[in-house]
Amino acid sequence: MTEGHAYNFAYLDEQTKRMIRRAILKGIAIPGYQVPFASREMPMPYGWGTGGVQVTAACLVPEDRLKVIDQGADDTTNAVSIRKFFQRTAGVEVTEHTCDASVIQTRHRIPEATLIPGQILVYQVPIPEPLRFLEPRETETRKMHELEEYGLMHVKLYEDIARHGQIATSYAYPVKVEGRYVMDPSPIPKFDNPKLSGSAAIQLFGAGREQRIYALPPYTEVVSLDFDDHPFQPTKAPHACDLCGAGESYLDEVITDDVGTRMFVCSDTDFCVVRREAGHEGRLAHQSAHEVMA
């Protein structure tokens, strides 16, 4: 790719953006419904966030401030690559602070900080169809959504309980939106599922390769599928962050030597940094400070 000015603002031409915005509006009007859209080839590979990138490109205006995270972190390679792409093609301001961002593109996480009205959270989605691994045919799964025929999903969850004593799905945990559509929340850990519901932000989901967009308007009710006697339980590693001491954030496990020593750190790097700046300290706060600086 050459210079940003050789391309339209935010890369996509205005016709394409209009087409995507129409799909987004339709998605917002029918929460949880997968809207087909004519996904374009983007200058990054399918499966690397092309759906999210197209949705972000269609939403961005020059005044926006963009945050891009992958695995909760701003500095993972693909997040860096996508952030650079929009800096180059849209020239928008970027930030690592969740609270300062107007648009946040994410892969696999919902930020720990509560989102506020006016913010847009854009999810990258690999397989938008929650029923896909139960029924491989798109023609069939679309029919199942039309007829609200979700028995197969409940059978799957039931079989999990019968076999393992609990529902053995730990990420991309299916949800029901406003009592109607069963939706794939993208491969976020199920720890993040409760944050989907009643959020003040607009949540948009883009699946480029599969050519689908879906959405959750603000304050939408999103319920993780479960049974009365086996209620949904968000889970995380039973530790506190070794850097900031947070007990309520989702943690990454980092192997620190070859004899199995581990540390646990916040997956949301901004959340962790803000806490440490406010003086919170975890078990290894001092020990690892110089390593982080190095």
Add this chain to the structure above:
Amino acid sequence: MYVAVKGGERAIDNAHAWLAEERRGDRSVADLTLSQIRQQLKLAVNRVMAEGSLYDPDLAALAIKQARGDLIEAIFLIRAYRTTLPRLGASLPINTAEMVLDRRISATFKDVPGGQVLGPTFDYTHRLLDFKLAAEGEVPAAPRAPVTPGPVPHVTGLLDRDGLIEAAPHDNTPPPDLTRDPLELPADRALRLQAITRGDEGFVLSMAYSTQRGYGRTHAFVGELRIGVLAVELELTELGFAVEIGEIEVTECETVNQFKGSRTEPAQFTRGYGLVFGQSERKAIAMSLVDRALRWKELGEEDSGAPAQDEEFVLYHCDNVQATGFLEHIKLPHYVDFQSELELVRRLRAEANPLKEAAE
């Protein structure tokens, strides 16, 4: 250590610089020129144009150079460029009977009006390494013959005159555009052909091969395979007539397939069709076999459950840009999801262990 996940930005820049250096290779060896690639690696250029769905040999050569000869990467570069181009209009349908032929063969008749022209084919070469090429020897000029005067009628047209092959009535319905509308199923034949012609050569080849080996058998004969150059015309509404905007080389394959007839149709031959940019005959033949296999419903044939008969399976998986992107994305960090799986497995093991002890 924890620091390992930091510094993504610098790592990416350095990786790109290293890649550029690797692409160039040893600087004491002359840099490849685009015209060398275009002239001497023409079949690679053809494949990139066909699967990139953009007829531009210079850009395809550039993509091959930039991709270090990785053709799927080159196809991806072309696709990503193509998608940014404005659509000025649609060209008129090409008439392949008017093609200036480089090659034209029929496997169904010993001789046909217009003749059999072998053209520049590997077919009857012995696959022996030619060490003269390594010694940079020049090749003598090939003997020349006058251009076959056209138009040359299609072989299937000869069968059609006697009603021996299914009719292919003219249809002026504008074809759907796979690149401007999302793929929705069931797809009509025009859309299927569009998807397959830009589909991965290896995938389409294997699908076609599977029908030959009995997975959705369609008994194909190559009625005709022709390769040549055609003018592309665009109707200019301001002028009220069509003007020639360029030439393209295409490969067209029409297969003739056995059809025993059904309750409503008498026995006759049926058609499979392939059309691909450039000299790409393996792809064109494969395309025509897969096209024919996918037509089972329309022809009232039985669904044998073969992959090549399954429109959803073929159309959703033939695109190598989609496939390679999704396949390779598993290189990206997945540690959040892996962490949740790790905890799940630990929890399941913790719960299973007391049970095991109790059983013992």
